[in-house]
Amino acid sequence: MLELKSVGAGYSAFQALFDISLDVRHGEAVAVIGPNGAGKTTLMRVISGLIRPQKGAIAFEGRDLALTPAHRIVELGIAHVPENRRLFARMTVEDNLRMGAFMPAARARFRQRLDFVFDLFPRLRERRDQIAGTMSGGEQQMCAIGRALMSEPKLLLLDEPSAGLAPVIVQQVFDLVRRIRSGGLTVLIVEQNVQQVLKVVDRAYLLEAGGIRTAGTSAELLESKSIREAYLGV
Amino acid sequence: MQIFDIYLLEALINGILLGGVLALLALGLNLIFGVIDVVWICYAELIMIGMYAIYFLFTVYHLPFPLAALIAVAAVGALGALLHYLVIEPLLNAAPINQLLATGGVLFFLQSAATVAFGIDFRNAGIRLPVLNVAEMYISYARLLAFGAALVAMVVVYLFLTRTYIGTAIRAIAQDRQIMPLMGVDSRRVYFVTSAVGGALAGLAATLLVLQYDVHPFVGLSFGPITFMICVLGGLGNMIGGFVAAFIFAEIISLGGLYSDLEWGYVLAFAFFIVMMFVRPQGLLARRS
Numbered sequence: 353m354l355e356l357k358s359v360g361a362g363y364s365a366f367q368a369l370f371d372i373s374l375d376v377r378h379g380e381a382v383a384v385i386g387p388n389g390a391g392k393t394t395l396m397r398v399i400s401g402l403i404r405p406q407k408g409a410i411a412f413e414g415r416d417l418a419l420t421p422a423h424r425i426v427e428l429g430i431a432h433v434p435e436n437r438r439l440f441a442r443m444t445v446e447d448n449l450r451m452g453a454f455m456p457a458a459r460a461r462f463r464q465r466l467d468f469v470f471d472l473f474p475r476l477r478e479r480r481d482q483i484a485g486t487m488s489g490g491e492q493q494m495c496a497i498g499r500a501l502m503s504e505p506k507l508l509l510l511d512e513p514s515a516g517l518a519p520v521i522v523q524q525v526f527d528l529v530r531r532i533r534s535g536g537l538t539v540l541i542v543e544q545n546v547q548q549v550l551k552v553v554d555r556a557y558l559l560e561a562g563g564i565r566t567a568g569t570s571a572e573l574l575e576s577k578s579i580r581e582a583y584l585g586v
Numbered sequence: 587m588q589i590f591d592i593y594l595l596e597a598l599i600n601g602i603l604l605g606g607v608l609a610l611l612a613l614g615l616n617l618i619f620g621v622i623d624v625v626w627i628c629y630a631e632l633i634m635i636g637m638y639a640i641y642f643l644f645t646v647y648h649l650p651f652p653l654a655a656l657i658a659v660a661a662v663g664a665l666g667a668l669l670h671y672l673v674i675e676p677l678l679n680a681a682p683i684n685q686l687l688a689t690g691g692v693l694f695f696l697q698s699a700a701t702v703a704f705g706i707d708f709r710n711a712g713i714r715l716p717v718l719n720v721a722e723m724y725i726s727y728a729r730l731l732a733f734g735a736a737l738v739a740m741v742v743v744y745l746f747l748t749r750t751y752i753g754t755a756i757r758a759i760a761q762d763r764q765i766m767p768l769m770g771v772d773s774r775r776v777y778f779v780t781s782a783v784g785g786a787l788a789g790l791a792a793t794l795l796v797l798q799y800d801v802h803p804f805v806g807l808s809f810g811p812i813t814f815m816i817c818v819l820g821g822l823g824n825m826i827g828g829f830v831a832a833f834i835f836a837e838i839i840s841l842g843g844l845y846s847d848l849e850w851g852y853v854l855a856f857a858f859f860i861v862m863m864f865v866r867p868q869g870l871l872a873r874r875s
C-alpha cells in the first residue's frame with residue numbers, strides 16, 4: 353500500500369532522514385519507534401507531503417507521492433494526525449472537523465462522516481460547539497484524530513498520539529487505535545510508549561539517527577535484547 | 587443646556603455612523619493581515635481607485651449608481667487579487683520589512699498613476715442626498731446609508747467566514763498555516779480568495795465614501811492612517827478588536843470635534859492612539875504574541 357525506497361529528506365541544509373526503506377501493507381498496523389530527534393516526525397511529514405523527499409521514491413497504491421502536490425495527498429487517502437495535535441485552537445470542535453472534510457469528496461459526505469466520528473467519540477458530540485483549545489488534552493487528541501478521519505482515509509498516520517496525556521487517557525488512545533484498525537483502516541503510528549504500542553501493532557521499525565536500525569514483528573522486537581534494554585527498561 | 591444636549595446626542599449618533607464605515611475599512615485590512623500576515627499599506631489607495639471608478643462610471647458615463655457600485659466592487663476585488671499575485675506572492679517568504687516597503691511602493695505608484703491619469707483636481711460625484719432632520723438633529727442620509735451598508739457587508743463577511751468551507755479555511759489558515767496541506771487546502775488559493783475579498787471590501791468602502799467625499803489622488807491619506815491605527819489598537823488581525831476600536835475612534839473624533847471643529851477630533855484620536863500604545867502596545871484585545 354505504502355512503500356518508501358531509499359528516501360532521504362530534511363530541512364534546508366540539514367538532512368534528517370537517510371536511505372529509509374519501509375513498507376506498509378493494506379490492513380496492517382505498523383509502528384515507528386526510536387529516540388527523540390531520530391527523525392520519526394520528519395518521516396511522517398515526508399509521507400503526507402509537508403516536506404518533500406530529496407532522494408528516493410515514495411509510492412502509495414502505485415502513485416508517486418513525490419509528484420503529487422502536498423494538498424492533494426489527502427485526496428489519495430492519507431490522513432496525518434500531526435505531532436502535538438495542531439488543532440485550530442480558537443475554532444470550535446465542529447469547525448475543526450469541517451476542516452478535516454475540506455476536500456470536495458469529503459464535503460459531499462460531511463454529515464455521514466460527522467456521525468461516524470461522533471459515534472467513535474461521543475465526547476466530541478457533546479462538545480461540538482466548544483472552542484477546541486479549551487478542552488482537555490485527551491479530548492483534543494480525539495478531536496485531532498476525528499479531524500483526520502473526516503477525510504475517510506485509507507491510511508492513518510499518527511504521530512505520538514499518547515504524548516503528554518494522563519495514563520488512563522493513554523490507555524484509551526491505544527484502545528482507539530485497536531478499534532480503528534478493526535474497522536479496516538491501515539495505521540502507521542509513531543510512539544515513545546514502546547511497550548504499549550507493540551501490543552497494538554503487527555510490525556515495527558526502529559529509527560535511530562535518521563536511519564532504520566531494526567525492523568520486525570512486534571513479537572520479535574519485544575524479545576530483542578537491545579530493544580528491551582534501550583526502550584523497555586528491562 | 588437643552589441645546590447642548592441635542593448637539594451631544596447628534597455627535598454621538600454621527601460617531602456611531604462614522605464607526606460603521608471605519609469598522610468596514612478595518613475589516614478588510616485585518617482580514618488580509620490575519621490570513622496572509624502582510625499589511626497592505628496601500629489599502630486606502632485601492633479605495634481611491636474605487637472612488638475614481640464610481641466617479642467615471644456614474645458621473646461621467648451615467649451608469650445607474652447600483653451598477654456602477656457593483657462594477658467598482660468587482661474591479662477593486664480584481665485589483666486586490668492582482669496585487670497579491672504580482673507583489674505579495676513573490677515576497678511571501680521575504681522579511682516583513684520588505685513586504686511593507688513593497689506595498690508602500692504600490693501606494694506611491696497608485697497615487698502617482700492617479701495624478702498622471704486624472705490630475706490633482708478634486709472631483710465630486712455630484713450625488714446630493716438629503717439631510718434628515720430628526721428631533722431637531724441633523725443626520726446626513728449619506729452617512730446613514732453608509733452605516734447601514736457597512737453593517738450589512740460585515741454580516742455578509744461574517745457569514746462567509748463561518749458558513750462556507752473556504753471561509754472556515756481562511757480562519758484556520760490564520761491560526762496554523764503549516765498544516766493546511768494536511769487538510770487538503772491549497773494555501774495559495776486561500777490567499778488569492780482572501781485578497782479578492784479584501785479588495786472587494788475596499789471597493790465597497792469606496793462606494794460609500796464617494797457619497798460624502800470628493801475624489802482626488804491623495805484622498806487615501808484621509809482614511810489610511812486612521813484605518814491602520816484602528817487595526818493596531820484592536821490588535822492587528824483581530825477582526826472583533828478592530829470593530830470595537832473603530833467605534834471608539836469614531837466617537838473620539840465625533841465628540842472631540844463637538845467643541846471646535848472636526849480636525850480637533852482627529853487630533854484627539856491620534857493622541858489617544860499614542861497614549862494607548864504605551865498602555866496596551868499589544869492592542870485592546872491582544873491576540874498575537
Ligand SMILES: Nc1ncnc2c1ncn2[C@@H]1O[C@H](COP(=O)(O)OP(=O)(O)O)[C@@H](O)[C@H]1O
Pocket residue numbers: 363366368386387388389390391392393394395
Ligand atoms: N522544522 C525543522 N527545521 C530544522 N530541523 C528540524 C525541524 N524539525 C526537526 N528538525 C531536526 O530533524 C531531526 C529529526 O527531528 P524529528 O523528525 O522531529 O525527530 P523525532 O520526531 O524522532 O523526535 C532533529 O535533529 C531535529 O532537530
Ligand SMILES: [Mg+2]
Pocket residue numbers: 392393394435
Ligand atoms: Mg517527533
